[in-house]
Amino acid sequence: MAGGRGRKAARKTHSMTQRKIIGEDTAYAMPPSSHRKELTEVGRGTPMGELMRRYWHPVATIKDATSIPKRIRMLGEDLVLFRDGQGRPGLVYARCAHRGTTLYYGKVEERGIRCCYHGWLFDVEGRCLEQPCEPELGIKHRNGVRQPWYPVREHYGLIFAYMGPPEKMPELPRFECLEQLSDGEFIDVDDRSIGTQGDVIMPCNWLQHFENVADPYHVPILHGSFTGSHFTNSTTQMPLDAEFAITTRGVEVRTRRPMEDGRILFRISEAVLPTVRAVANPFAPRLDEPVTALGWVMPIDDTHFRIYTAGRTREKGVLFPVPESVRRNFRNAPSWFDMTEEERRARPGDWEAQTGQGPITLHSEEHLATSDVGLVMVRRLFDEQLRAIASGEDPINVSFDPGTAPTKLSSGNWTTYPPSTGAAE
Amino acid sequence: MRQRAAVAGKTAYSRPSPTYLRELTEVGRGTPMGELMRRYWQVIALSRDTTGTPRKIRLLGEDLVLFRDGQGRPGLFHARCTHRGTTLYYGKVEERGIRCCYHGWLCDVEGHCLEQPCEPDSGARFRDKVREPWYPVEKRYGLIFAYMGPSPKIPVLPRQSSAKSRFATRGGLSCRAFASK
Numbered sequence: 001m002a003g004g005r006g007r008k009a010a011r012k013t014h015s016m017t018q019r020k021i022i023g024e025d026t027a028y029a030m031p032p033s034s035h036r037k038e039l040t041e042v043g044r045g046t047p048m049g050e051l052m053r054r055y056w057h058p059v060a061t062i063k064d065a066t067s068i069p070k071r072i073r074m075l076g077e078d079l080v081l082f083r084d085g086q087g088r089p090g091l092v093y094a095r096c097a098h099r100g101t102t103l104y105y106g107k108v109e110e111r112g113i114r115c116c117y118h119g120w121l122f123d124v125e126g127r128c129l130e131q132p133c134e135p136e137l138g139i140k141h142r143n144g145v146r147q148p149w150y151p152v153r154e155h156y157g158l159i160f161a162y163m164g165p166p167e168k169m170p171e172l173p174r175f176e177c178l179e180q181l182s183d184g185e186f187i188d189v190d191d192r193s194i195g196t197q198g199d200v201i202m203p204c205n206w207l208q209h210f211e212n213v214a215d216p217y218h219v220p221i222l223h224g225s226f227t228g229s230h231f232t233n234s235t236t237q238m239p240l241d242a243e244f245a246i247t248t249r250g251v252e253v254r255t256r257r258p259m260e261d262g263r264i265l266f267r268i269s270e271a272v273l274p275t276v277r278a279v280a281n282p283f284a285p286r287l288d289e290p291v292t293a294l295g296w297v298m299p300i301d302d303t304h305f306r307i308y309t310a311g312r313t314r315e316k317g318v319l320f321p322v323p324e325s326v327r328r329n330f331r332n333a334p335s336w337f338d339m340t341e342e343e344r345r346a347r348p349g350d351w352e353a354q355t356g357q358g359p360i361t362l363h364s365e366e367h368l369a370t371s372d373v374g375l376v377m378v379r380r381l382f383d384e385q386l387r388a389i390a391s392g393e394d395p396i397n398v399s400f401d402p403g404t405a406p407t408k409l410s411s412g413n414w415t416t417y418p419p420s421t422g423a424a425e
Numbered sequence: 426m427r428q429r430a431a432v433a434g435k436t437a438y439s440r441p442s443p444t445y446l447r448e449l450t451e452v453g454r455g456t457p458m459g460e461l462m463r464r465y466w467q468v469i470a471l472s473r474d475t476t477g478t479p480r481k482i483r484l485l486g487e488d489l490v491l492f493r494d495g496q497g498r499p500g501l502f503h504a505r506c507t508h509r510g511t512t513l514y515y516g517k518v519e520e521r522g523i524r525c526c527y528h529g530w531l532c533d534v535e536g537h538c539l540e541q542p543c544e545p546d547s548g549a550r551f552r553d554k555v556r557e558p559w560y561p562v563e564k565r566y567g568l569i570f571a572y573m574g575p576s577p578k579i580p581v582l583p584r585q586s587s588a589k590s591r592f593a594t595r596g597g598l599s600c601r602a603f604a605s606k
Binding site: 025026027028029030217218220221222225226238345348352353354356357358361362365366367368369370371372 | 463478479487502503505507508509510511512514515517524526527528529536541542543544545548551555558559560561572573574575576
């Protein structure tokens, strides 16, 4: 009897895992998740899509417009870019107005693009010039059809398109930092998405990147302490302080950090609505001059974006030179493309952090803190623009006056803060 | 002499649209079978695969991250960081938990936020108010089990007595009986 009880007791001890008490809710209790559609989705007819369609956006570099049609996807629309025999760039809806096959298979001629299927010829503004299977080349009816087209302009080495209501078409935006060149400087462009630290087309929502511009606090962690400095040591330290302000053109972030020579680096970055990132070179700061390059975040659709960059340089093809020592320290590889999935997991950068938020981040799950004030300002400023256009007003950063002076930005690496150029009243 | 082909009965043309038993097969959150599955401890990994390198786990339609902290405790989280939502797969495992790559929030294996390095005093004022969504895990038989159901309904982790397991592995009467039928 005693032995039996002993054996039983021993077994009991062995199985004595207690019923686990969970005092608080686990992940089971999470409410359903959602994202803020009005801030992120850019298709036709959406609130943010309508706001985006009030601005000129780069959709390609000047060199991309050739006699070979190029597919362009922008704001969820499939388009075709070409340059006719007279040198004029054209951007048209991809589907031919006749029977809908794609003009990507078209042939570019002196006067426009000819559809492969029945040979209709359209000029860069969509006018139908020939319908070769119709009597007299369609002379009776061809003026009644027009290939859907968008206006384009060439500027700063980029092709800008305006996809909004014609009566709201603003002047092409100009920036002083890209117009005042020093001796030997010229404007160069880059289409490899400088700033994503990864592949050219990023498979996540554009706002995840754009609001990151107003988030200086990810720098000392993701780009600093997590796996070692991605930039120079002075730019990846925890800032001594940070100031955030909504300006007349966007959100401005000012940070101060000690430099290795004992001076203080005063660094200003700006998120200029709707998509311009004015971020000074974090690698080899040229001190006390305006930001050298601007990046335009191009929302391809709700879950993809890329970045076109234009900047002042003295060396062709080099807008943001990355020192070899920094490159080794950051990636331990010549480039992101040379890394394995495991190496990317172990050494994450902006690519991993931003795509890691998912195709469109789930705003309902966020817990924003005081250090997130910059991106809260970006979202608030967008909310204001959505309300403005809904009530018939024009949004921020549009001008209809051809005489408007180029926008002067504060962004740069400075040894003291410059006077503010756009404090909101 | 063309005859109208006589088709006895119906052809495949007239078959009804097929269906499946959703309530028996679908296991996402809030589904009937999903709720049933969430009343049990589920095996999610081998214990030896649970290490200082975060591991992606997908179970019952949920994306999770599994790791083992520096004190040897396994932890299972909703993959998205509770701060700004990037995946903790890119996180760094430390003595006390896992640290997100983006802004460095550190959470222990039960999701308590221990550090918010970009906040004043490392978030001393507010970090207790956030909790990374987590699930309880237990190690047994070299396996990691997780419980993904409602907290008040957490059952005892089921055990197999060693005697019973031996009986089962000996290949058992029931199998032979079934085979000889």
